[in-house]
Amino acid sequence: APELGNVWTRWGGQDDRDGARETLRSWMAAQPSGVEGRRQMPQFNLTDEEINDLADFLEWTSKIKTQNWPPNEAG
Template identity: 60%
Template sequence: MATEFFNKGMARNIYYGGSFFFILLLLGLTFDTMLVLPERDNRHLITESVVEGKHLWEANNCVGCHSIMGEGAYYAPELMNVFDRYGNGDEEIFKGFMRGWMAAQPLNVPGRRQMPQFNLTDEQVDALSDFLIWTSRIKNNNWPPNIQG
């Protein structure tokens, strides 16, 4: 009985009307994202050192073990908030920590996962540190939620 009130013309109108509505919604959300994104991603803080750090991050496949902003492997700690955890807001302290940490790898502690030695120079470690510092300043609504990584 209900099918006699629903015909092909109505189905066509629902299809086209719904498609038009959702295309407009998609365009509106895309436009809003493009307006808001520059305020949140801190692109004005990107330096050559940050770019070099990103290249080192990719070339050494850090995401193969670590995650950043919740993306990547979960074998090793999240690194989005590593500056907050070990630098306490001081870039020089953090860079010193990173130089020491990278030089000490692998730790050779039995029964623990080991980070390989990448033989990075101090300048490369500083660039990687700058990338992690820049990443920590992205406004990401407190994601990931666990400060411990």
């Protein structure tokens, strides 16, 4: 599974909140991508409200002090 613990910061949410939300929306819509060897998520068919709730959660978790975990940006 993809590393989601730091996805908000990797997608620039701290500087461009709307851009990170749109990236999340597009990425979720494209899953699974079918590209072999890539980390994939199943297609959850989330509603816009659920995607917004997920974005809120990822933004909130991005502010937690994780003692430098994960050890690298990709997890």
